[in-house]
Amino acid sequence: MRKNIPFELSKDQSFYQSLSTWLGDIFYDVLPENGYEIRDEQVYMAFQIEKALQSKSVLFAEAGVGTGKTMAYLLPSVAYARYTGKPVIIACSDEALIEQLIKPEGDISRLSELLGLSIDVRLAKSREEYLCLQRLDEQRRGFDVPDFVDEIDDRLPEFVFEGSSLQSVHPYGDRKEFNFLTDDEWKLVNYHPVQQCSICEVKNQCGQTISRQFYRQATDLVICSHEFLMEHLWTAESRKRQEQLPLLPEASAIVLDEGHLVEFAAQEAFTLKVQSESLIALLDKARVEGLRPKTLHYLDVLEEAHLSFFERLRESIDNPLEEKMTIVRNPSLNGAAALLIETADQLLEEFVFESEMYSIDSYDMKLMEEYLEEYVAAFRLFTEDNEAIDWVEEVDGIETLAIMPELVDEQLAERLFTGKLPIIFSSATLSVDGTFDYLAGNLGVAEYQSLQVASPFEYEKVMKINVHSPFDKNDAVMELLQQKIPTLLLFSTKESFEQFKFMYETEEILFEGSQEMSSLIEQYKSRPSVLASYSLWEGLDLPLDLLTRVVLYDLPFPPNDPIFRAKRAASFHPFEEVDLPFMKMRMKQGVGRLIRTEEDFGTIEVLITEHEKQFMTLIEPELPVKPMYK
Secondary structure (H helix, E strand, O other): OOOOOOOOOOOOOOHHHHHHHHHHHHHHHHHHHOOOOOOHHHHHHHHHHHHHHHHOOEEEEEEOOOOOHHHHHHHHHHHHHHHHOOOEEEEEOOHHHHHHHHOOOOHHHHHHHHHOOOOOEEEEOOHHHEEOHHHHHHHHOOOOOOOHHHHHHHHOOHHHHHOOOHHHOOOOOEHHHHOOOOHHHHOOOEOOOOOOHHHOOOHHHOHHHHHHHHHOOOOOEEEEEHHHHHHHHHHHHHHHHOOOOOOOOOOOEEEEEOHHHHHHHHHHHOOEEEEOOHHHHHHHHHOOOOOOHHHHHHHHHHHHHHHHHHHHHHHOEOOOOOOOEOEOOOHHHHHHHHHHHHHHHHHHHHHHHHHHHOOOOHHHHHHHHHHHHHHHHHHHHHHOOOOOEEEEEEEOOEEEEEEEOOOOHHHHHHHOOOOOOOEEEEEOOOOEOOEOHHHHHHHOOOOOEEEEEOOOOOHHHHEEEEEEOOOOHHHHHHHHHOOOOOEEEEOOOHHHHHHHHHHHOOOOEEEOOOOOHHHHHHHHHHOOOEEEEOOOOOOOOOOHHHOOEEEEOOOOOOOOOHHHHHHHHOOOOHHHHHHHHHHHHHHHHHHOOOOOOOOOOEEEEEEOOOOOHHHHHHHHHHOOOOOEEO
């Protein structure tokens, strides 16, 4: 049901003129009357967003920590959603930011109470954030049923088992409800890309399906992650062709909180992946009684060809210790991939006959057909002479071939930055060296508006940055941690994080991945100690005594992976145009975790090698205070 615009419209003023008047009343009257401090930077940002909404422009809004960015974009967003009759999508970089927005004491609840508005905000989580009833049932039917299955069953609503009508159901089943599971346990029962939800026989009881029906009805705001927004953009047209609704509802505008991270979410969403084990499991499902001999033959040939390809793939890896492993192409590998395409096509032809004989369960048949079509598409891209970027990585402990069609700027220009919707980027770190060209170029943004406002905090009085060049970084970290103060320990790569965790895993240090992220952060808040992470360079908000020290284990240069090698290859000055801007932006984000409110204080401890000292002079202009070298 469409809601009323939160201010009166008159014949003498346009909606946008009335919106400006309303924003002025709130910032200069309502907020001060309720104890809020007026910040000129926040007011300026809100009015610039209003202009971007009117012109349907891309706006890079860089505002320092403490500006009040969230309030600045929430107010015009709610009004614009009600004016257009379509919700505004707010995409956040991670679950921590989403939680900050939607929790009972969060920004949206405070705004609702302050203005007497009933803001309709609904959460749209990524598919991997939901329990899959099919995969849970597979765990129940396994030879060795995990103990956590019973605990999951105890927490499921009754209608899941009773098959009640949709009128009696309610959203359920997201990761947070099962925070007792480790990440590894969750990955045994959550949604997996192999699943075909559209033909699932229990989809009407599925938490993901029910939640999607719920958030589609939002009138004001839909909150999601960057990754889910990108998946929506990537799959929207194909879902329409299959007579399915896109993952997200039609929006009036999009706000990208921590928008400097959108590129990495797009890279993940636009990448095709083939896992070494997924096909084998599907082929095993297909081997049922009554299959024609020719079909059984092609099942066996495809399995053998698949295993042979991955064996050759392992032999073709150049850097096996890196997260994204480089593939060295050779005729043997290319020939193995071509054989996979030929054999999979032949098997798909045999499935046409099998479907008429009903020898394979209809759900399993549809699942296998759709998987094989995507499988063939991935290998065609892998074998063709094009600009695709490929690598090998481990996903949930499984060997995975990843193929990204191209650098994402062209895809985003075509699917997101079309000039039809206002797109608002909000972050404390969007610029590099005072311009937005680096980010705009990476994202395919041809035209944009921009603003830059500084933080109101007096950093010189509350922050110190100490730079160390220890002989052994691990020893230096453990020496720092002897001083028991609330600490965030940040690693630039997952590899360095895992190595440190392997050597120093203790109860005194909370490590990322040991449980669901928001639950991990809540555990840290209940007893602040040491939180170790490789992904919390942005989005984490731990004010006052919850965090008084941030330790940067290493300088956050981009990895030497296939994606960044492709970027470097496309640049005339790769260090200046690719590596250094990335590191400067990442460094600002990490340092920005420390001071979140006017009462915050603490130190940043940066660990560097002797070789890295030369880069500190390039970094210093981006830091809020001048570092001291120990």
